[in-house]
Each structure stands twice: as structure tokens, then as C-alpha cells.
Amino acid sequence: MTTLSRFFYRFFPAILALLVAWPTYAAFTDNNDGTITDTVTGLTWDQCSWGLSGAGCAAGAASLHTWTQALGVAVAANGASHKGRNDWRLPSKNELESLVKIDAYAPAIDTTAFPGTMSDLYWSSTNFASNPADAWFVFFYDGSTDAYVKSSTYYVRLVRGGQLFDSFDSLVVTSYTAPSATGTGNITASFSGGGPGCGYTVSQFIPLTGHGASPPAGSAPAGVSFPHGLFDFTTGGCTPGSTITLVVTYPQALPAGTVYWKYGPTPTDGSYHWYQLPAVIAGNTATFSITDGGLGDDDLTANGTIVDQGGPGVPGGAASIPTLSEWAMLMLAGLMGLFGVSAMRRRGA
Ligand SMILES: [Ca+2]
Numbered sequence: 001m002t003t004l005s006r007f008f009y010r011f012f013p014a015i016l017a018l019l020v021a022w023p024t025y026a027a028f029t030d031n032n033d034g035t036i037t038d039t040v041t042g043l044t045w046d047q048c049s050w051g052l053s054g055a056g057c058a059a060g061a062a063s064l065h066t067w068t069q070a071l072g073v074a075v076a077a078n079g080a081s082h083k084g085r086n087d088w089r090l091p092s093k094n095e096l097e098s099l100v101k102i103d104a105y106a107p108a109i110d111t112t113a114f115p116g117t118m119s120d121l122y123w124s125s126t127n128f129a130s131n132p133a134d135a136w137f138v139f140f141y142d143g144s145t146d147a148y149v150k151s152s153t154y155y156v157r158l159v160r161g162g163q164l165f166d167s168f169d170s171l172v173v174t175s176y177t178a179p180s181a182t183g184t185g186n187i188t189a190s191f192s193g194g195g196p197g198c199g200y201t202v203s204q205f206i207p208l209t210g211h212g213a214s215p216p217a218g219s220a221p222a223g224v225s226f227p228h229g230l231f232d233f234t235t236g237g238c239t240p241g242s243t244i245t246l247v248v249t250y251p252q253a254l255p256a257g258t259v260y261w262k263y264g265p266t267p268t269d270g271s272y273h274w275y276q277l278p279a280v281i282a283g284n285t286a287t288f289s290i291t292d293g294g295l296g297d298d299d300l301t302a303n304g305t306i307v308d309q310g311g312p313g314v315p316g317g318a319a320s321i322p323t324l325s326e327w328a329m330l331m332l333a334g335l336m337g338l339f340g341v342s343a344m345r346r347r348g349a
Contacts (some may be wrong), residue, residue, distance in 0.1 A: 038099075048117060093125075175191075176188070190247050215230075221261065246287065
């Protein structure tokens, strides 16, 4: 036996152990409070899938959630100070993938650190960029990843702390400020309701005509002007059938008699037409509510998406306040009327 082979046989167990241990990218620390910290990523994970608890995550049953519900699980966990913390969130795709153990399957995870993990699909918070109706998941059977429609029900594991990778993936936008399309100043359109994942996927201020999203030219209701143009928006990721309440703040006070007009189909008339959406007009704000699938939602279905387009219509057309020359014409007309009446009286006398 050569010196080299003797060396190899002597250290064979150590070499083997090194090779087996090599693909371990994560270094887990059990915090003994139901959480596991990955010292590589700095993230702290809920040791159990949502729904499981206790030693070895042996109690309860892992629960299935739609993507929107999964975002809500984090909100609920924070409200209940889950495991003494209130900064839980749904992990991003990259964060969730960091848990995959590449030399394991069914489940593809360190089962000592994360007992009770389902060999199944877990939601990430990351939207699928080319189709906002889908989001990314990690398949902990083999560690693969893909995206699918958000209404699917998958498992959830929450995370907290660390560096928030892909923070914009989970950013839900509920307020939009931009100049009006008519040059009157900045408009802010904010909404509340619709669930934790409900945000604008489209938001733009458009003119009454001439924009790709504008209603057909000449279709607007007669005798009504739209000094601030229209607001065109779509929300996504909302709880199906939920109601959002919008407050749109305009740069100037809305005149008396202002009505919020919309162009689109309604539950009682499927063709595109102008109609008045019930709204509270006060000062420079218009406040109204739209229920997913109800009046004001152009897709007329409770699908988690609200499609809307409309704006405040001022009665009397553009010249609701007479200009100086118009006042002069009115006075002249009034004077001529007075002369006419006095002339008639003289003739009749
Ligand atoms: Ca809808």
C-alpha cells in the first residue's frame, strides 16, 4: 500500500462526510421559540408550516390558502403577535427558494430544522411579472419553482427579518398622485379595502377623448364638462367580491351639481355607456365605493380585479361660470328686453 492510498483510506470517512455536507448552503440555528434563523441569509423562519404548532410541528394540520389569503395570514400573525413577533410576512420567491435542500426531496428541505414540511406547493409573495393573475410558488417535493394563478390554494410558511429581498414584489400600491390630463394640477386617487393584496395594477389620468383608454369621441353626456378629465384604473390581488372605497382629491373645489360619471357596462346594461356612479362630492374630493363584480366594475365579475374609468362631470358645459363678455351680452339682452316691454306698454296704452 502506497503512502497516498494509506492517507486516502485513513481520511476516507472525513472526505466522505465533507462531500455529503458540501451542498449545505443554509446554516440553521434553532431559537427554541418555534423559529429558525438562517445565519447565511439572516432570515428568521416560522419553524412550522402555517396551521402546525408544538414540538416537532406535530400538532394541528397545515392549512391551504389562496395567494391573497396567504398575504392575509401574515397580517393575522402580526395581529396575534405570533411567536412574540409582529413583523411576519410571506417570503419572496428568492427567500423561499433559499430553504430548498438540493440533496433532498419529498420534502426538499432540512426536516430537522423544519419538521412537518409538506412535500407540496408553498406560496411566495412574488408576483409573476408577465401575468399579474399569477404568483410564484416553491414545490417542496423536489425544490422546483413555478408560477400559477393566485386563486390556487397552497401552503404557507412565514418569514421575518433579514434583508428584504425583492421588496417591490410585495409592494401593494393603493395611492396614486399625478398631474391631471387637462392641466388643472395634481390629482391623488387613494383607496382602502379589498384585502391586503389589493393594489393598483393600472392607474392613469386621461383626457375625455384622444387617449387610447378614452371613451369614444362625442359619446360624453350632453351639457356636461370634465374639467379634470378622467381617472382610468384597474386593481388586482383583491379579495373576490370585496368592496374598495376611493377618495379622489382634485386640485380645485368641485362646483355644486358635480356628478361622478363613468363610461362602461353595468349589471343591468352590458353595453358601454355613460352613467352616474353614486359618489359623495365635497369640496375638492369625490368619494365612492365599488364592489368587485358590482356597479362600477367594468368586468362585472367577482374575480379580485376591479376595472374602472370615470371622472367628475360639471353641469352646464365648459362655460358654467359666464365670462365678462357673456355678462355684457346678458346685460344687453336684459336692457333690450326692458326697452321692448316699455315699448309694448306704450303701444298698448
Ligand atoms: Ca371584477
